[in-house]
Amino acid sequence: MMSRQPLGSTGGNTRPRPSDEGEQSGISTEHVYQGSRDPTAPVGQECTVTVDGEPLDCRYDLLSASPSGFEWGYGGSGPATLAIAILAHAFDDDFATTHYQQFKREVIANLPEDRWTLRTSDLDAWRREVVSDA
Numbered sequence: 001m002m003s004r005q006p007l008g009s010t011g012g013n014t015r016p017r018p019s020d021e022g023e024q025s026g027i028s029t030e031h032v033y034q035g036s037r038d039p040t041a042p043v044g045q046e047c048t049v050t051v052d053g054e055p056l057d058c059r060y061d062l063l064s065a066s067p068s069g070f071e072w073g074y075g076g077s078g079p080a081t082l083a084i085a086i087l088a089h090a091f092d093d094d095f096a097t098t099h100y101q102q103f104k105r106e107v108i109a110n111l112p113e114d115r116w117t118l119r120t121s122d123l124d125a126w127r128r129e130v131v132s133d134a
Helices: 077-090 093-106 120-133
Strands: 032-037 047-051 115-119
Touching: 032 077, 047 077, 077 093, 077 120, 093 120, 115 120
Parallel strands: none
Antiparallel strands: 032 047, 032 115
16 A cells, blocks of 8 residues: 555645645636635634635535534544535545545645645545555
């Protein structure tokens, strides 16, 4: 099995990694997922996640782990909710339910605390490694 560094890791990683800049790639078919944290917002509303500028669906039909919504930067129920929602949007429900825990550990738990951006190309690179390790 191939050794894999988290998508957001540093130091010699040639894989795409999340950007905290939020700039667009200019590719119209690529989705852009962005998260931001507002510590002054009411409890349960601190984290906002969008895809192409619209709110990302929590997909509680696939996983109802966190009633308070999305979180990132650690490995809990809020990050699990975010992981499955992103994977389901980018790929499909079956892939999401099979791989969300691994995606949570390798990507979501390592996202920057305040603001982050992931693109479809980042997710495709991660998926290629997951599928090649199977």
